[in-house]
Amino acid sequence: MKSTPSFRLIAGLAALAFAVWVPSGKAVLLDWDLYSWTPSALTQSFDIDPLNPGNDITITITGDTGKFNLGYPVTATAPFTGGLAGPPSALQNLLTFDNKTQAVTYTVDFHYASGVTDVAFTLFDIDAGVADINQPIDQIRGNVATLTDSSTMGPTSLTGSVQNTVTGSGLSQVVTGTGPAGNTSADGNAAFQYNGAALSQFVFTFGNDAAAYGSGLAQGFALGDINFTPVPEAGAVLACATAGLIGVWGLRRMRRATVDS
Ligand SMILES: [Ca+2]
Ligand SMILES: [Ca+2]
Ligand SMILES: [Ca+2]
Structure with a gap:
């Protein structure tokens, strides 16, 4: 399966959000x-x-x-x-x-x-x-x-x-x-x-x-x-962690798709 550009973008942004926006x-x-x-x-x-x-x-x-x-x-x-x-x-x-x-x-x-x-x-x-x-x-x-x-x-x-x-x-x-x-x-x-x-x-x-x-x-x-x-509010921490996990999952999926193709 080939990851579409928009999926790649979303995954990348989610990973970035996790990296820079975890309530510090x-x-x-x-x-x-x-x-x-x-x-x-x-x-x-x-x-x-x-x-x-x-x-x-x-x-x-x-x-x-x-x-x-x-x-x-x-x-x-x-x-x-x-x-x-x-x-x-x-x-x-x-x-x-x-x-x-x-x-x-x-x-x-x-x-x-x-x-x-x-x-x-x-x-x-x-x-x-x-x-x-x-x-x-x-x-x-x-x-x-x-x-x-x-x-x-x-x-x-x-x-x-x-x-x-x-x-x-x-x-x-x-x-x-x-x-x-x-x-x-x-x-x-x-x-x-x-x-x-x-x-x-x-x-x-x-x-x-x-x-x-x-x-x-x-x-x-x-x-x-x-x-x-x-x-930080517990909800905000959870939201960031969730966004981060989606991003990491998306990037792994993209990487796998790249290897498969
Ligand atoms: Ca004084
Ligand atoms: Ca005084
Ligand atoms: Ca204020």
Whole structure:
């Protein structure tokens, strides 16, 4: 039997699809230089991944949101840069709490059927005022991710800097400022990673350490770019494997037909 040109084409394309289009779990980046936050908005969704239908990520801020300084949150290259060259834009947050118990919580939802993994981001300027009880002491607490099976986990890696300290383990890891970090330095950075498990959401809360006085002074931090890797959907993997098998079968058949002829 002689394989027709169209059959050869289909078999070749199917084999090619298998070779290049098996879902690779390609990393996606919410890059604040490309996507901006509407000033003062408390929730926003972003469609940053063309391979995933519709919006891919939503960030929502709750809690004492009335304490944001005018015009915040906002994407900007100042005041906090994390010490990065450029500097790149980041989600800047400046608040003036009335007391040390007020706080705001950031919820980041990923809109992927099978979740995402290898989430990584850095917060800038998690620090404390000069050694004076009237100064705020930045604190990031409540660091928890919700997995696609509804269980929870803490950051798999949480790395502080010169002017903050990381305490606790698992679901109770906390970053607390220990001294003043320059707004354009890396001294207040805190790098987060959630690796290994498919998650659909992570949260963190920005407030003050219990040792802070809470005197109504402005304090702030920035959220840098968010990296993550979508987990391929089981259906997509199956479809690719099927296309690949058809392609391989077709090519073998063509080869046999060529030998026979
Ligand atoms: Ca999308
Ligand atoms: Ca700060
Ligand atoms: Ca600072």
